[in-house]
Amino acid sequence: MGVARRDCGGLGLGLLVVGCLILTGLELCNCGMTSSYVRNDDLSLDMPLDSDVFRVPPGYNAPQQVHITQGDYVGKGVIVSWVTPDEPGSNTVLYWAESSQLKSRADGFFRAYKYFNYTSGYIHHCTIKNLEASTCPYSPYCSSFLLVHLSELMSCLLQFDTKYYYEVGIGNTTRQFWFITAPKVGPDVSYTFGLIGDLGQTHDSNTTLTHYELNPAKGQAVLFVGDLSYADDYPLHDNNRWDTWGRFIERNAAYQPWIWTAGNHELDYAPELGETRPFKPYTNRFHVPYKASDSTSPFWYSIKRASAYIIVMSSYTAFGKYTPQYKWLQKELPKVNRNETSWLIVLMHCPLYNSYVGHYMEGETMRVIYEKWFVEYKVDVVFAGHVHAYERSERVSNIAYNVVNGLCTPMSDQSAPVYITIGDGGNLEGLVTEMTQPQPSYSAYREASFGHGILDIKNRTHAYFGWHRNQDGYAVEADSIWLLNRYWNPSQRSSVAAL
Numbered sequence: 001m002g003v004a005r006r007d008c009g010g011l012g013l014g015l016l017v018v019g020c021l022i023l024t025g026l027e028l029c030n031c032g033m034t035s036s037y038v039r040n041d042d043l044s045l046d047m048p049l050d051s052d053v054f055r056v057p058p059g060y061n062a063p064q065q066v067h068i069t070q071g072d073y074v075g076k077g078v079i080v081s082w083v084t085p086d087e088p089g090s091n092t093v094l095y096w097a098e099s100s101q102l103k104s105r106a107d108g109f110f111r112a113y114k115y116f117n118y119t120s121g122y123i124h125h126c127t128i129k130n131l132e133a134s135t136c137p138y139s140p141y142c143s144s145f146l147l148v149h150l151s152e153l154m155s156c157l158l159q160f161d162t163k164y165y166y167e168v169g170i171g172n173t174t175r176q177f178w179f180i181t182a183p184k185v186g187p188d189v190s191y192t193f194g195l196i197g198d199l200g201q202t203h204d205s206n207t208t209l210t211h212y213e214l215n216p217a218k219g220q221a222v223l224f225v226g227d228l229s230y231a232d233d234y235p236l237h238d239n240n241r242w243d244t245w246g247r248f249i250e251r252n253a254a255y256q257p258w259i260w261t262a263g264n265h266e267l268d269y270a271p272e273l274g275e276t277r278p279f280k281p282y283t284n285r286f287h288v289p290y291k292a293s294d295s296t297s298p299f300w301y302s303i304k305r306a307s308a309y310i311i312v313m314s315s316y317t318a319f320g321k322y323t324p325q326y327k328w329l330q331k332e333l334p335k336v337n338r339n340e341t342s343w344l345i346v347l348m349h350c351p352l353y354n355s356y357v358g359h360y361m362e363g364e365t366m367r368v369i370y371e372k373w374f375v376e377y378k379v380d381v382v383f384a385g386h387v388h389a390y391e392r393s394e395r396v397s398n399i400a401y402n403v404v405n406g407l408c409t410p411m412s413d414q415s416a417p418v419y420i421t422i423g424d425g426g427n428l429e430g431l432v433t434e435m436t437q438p439q440p441s442y443s444a445y446r447e448a449s450f451g452h453g454i455l456d457i458k459n460r461t462h463a464y465f466g467w468h469r470n471q472d473g474y475a476v477e478a479d480s481i482w483l484l485n486r487y488w489n490p491s492q493r494s495s496v497a498a499l
């Protein structure tokens, strides 16, 4: 177990935090923690192509790389995606509620792409939507149910919080999976999100995913903060490593939605290979319901899930003033009704607050533009990846600077989000271990170890965040805090370190 090194002397941390708060009022205390946990830092290699996690499912043209994500704004829809290697096969998903024998169907489409001399398999995407019983028979998704009984119509209705089985493929190579639909949106709905970033496909990546799966906190959906396969680290951006990654994550992503954020390793911009369309493999393989939130691009969008309003942003698409992303977010933030979705969560790849040497200050341009909105709209927490380590900030803001007034130091601000960097999924580039010294006051906890996070929303006022390092037992939290909702507890100090 690690021994924490801190700047405020030798008292227990609990006393220390309280002491610092009392002594300093609204000023930041200088008691950020740099963990001195000693881990084995051998650089982990990508798992070999013949690894069990990359196994191709048996059967001619068997669907592989099956994954799901939320398919609409409120969680009544699911996008199912999969790849067939040999021929297009079927675009249909059959699905049925656990308690029902009657199968419904949704029809999607497929696409394929080329990348330099690589040709993809047939990539299928199919959205299962919630359909009102009255409109169900007229929907293309239920075209086979034009003349059916009312009871059968009801099965078209994808209910909330229900276990559904689904099947993809045709003939004797079909495969079955299941998912549980999201609970109905409401301010006090409890829900547990997993947080994974910069995963890659090394042995460490496999350990991270295993720890997430075996964590007794039982994440119900993954908020993925970007940098998926790291295929671009291979010569010619070997897109076969996109396929292996798809097969690797299937064991989890086919059963619970992964909410996608684009990172720099999704760009696959390689003019030297004649590949000049950014995000080509990513956008072909991973679909998101961006139109449902009036976005014009898959790189920024929002969803409601349980009691959370989740805004996904793109660090690698234009975000300056007047850009489409800027204009979208400007309209989006006032739309968030905290009476309905009490928790406001932002995902992006590049962190706005980072005290590691790696990628230091890379998020500054975005911070300068968007931080004031995060404070104004009381965003509860911003999750990012990119930096291959873990870090949690204090509630701080740095929005007073106007070029001439010299006010350019982060200040304690109880309307500001907590910034959490969780880019420690375990990819082949290894950890970033070098930290800026001394630890800046905005940094509450930092440690360069692989792991994942769990955001456990309890109700409209309380959520618990835990960070799980891979070397510990599944239930162990190496860092944790209670997050007090910024809209519903505006006057209460938060985050409060959970000790």
Ligand SMILES: *[C@@H]1O[C@H](CO)[C@@H](O)[C@H](O)[C@H]1NC(C)=O
Residues within 6 Å of the ligand: 047, 051, 052, 053, 203, 206, 207, 210
């Ligand atoms: C990956 O992890 C799973 C689950 O722990 C295990 O069954 C599998 O053998 C691992 N594969 C590799 C290549 O490490």
Ligand SMILES: *[C@@H]1O[C@H](CO)[C@@H](O)[C@H](O)[C@H]1NC(C)=O
Residues within 6 Å of the ligand: 117, 118, 236
């Ligand atoms: C693509 O080109 C590389 C380098 O020339 C070669 O090694 C590889 O076999 C080619 N792949 C295909 C599918 O042709």
Ligand SMILES: *[C@@H]1O[C@H](CO)[C@@H](O)[C@H](O)[C@H]1NC(C)=O
Residues within 6 Å of the ligand: 171, 172
């Ligand atoms: C799958 O179907 C094909 C063609 O219908 C048939 O030739 C083959 O034997 C079947 N395979 C299995 C494992 O049933």
Ligand SMILES: *[C@@H]1O[C@H](CO)[C@@H](O)[C@H](O)[C@H]1NC(C)=O
Residues within 6 Å of the ligand: 337, 338, 339
């Ligand atoms: C939220 O609820 C409060 C109290 O019930 C009400 O005053 C307020 O108008 C509501 N806000 C919205 C956006 O519905």
Ligand SMILES: *[C@@H]1O[C@H](CO)[C@@H](O)[C@H](O)[C@H]1NC(C)=O
Residues within 6 Å of the ligand: 458, 459, 460, 461, 462
């Ligand atoms: C909200 O959850 C917290 C933590 O579990 C609990 O202490 C509190 O009583 C809950 N609030 C309500 C109104 O149930």
Ligand SMILES: [Fe+2]
Residues within 6 Å of the ligand: 198, 227, 263, 264, 265, 349, 385, 386, 387
């Ligand atoms: Fe990155």
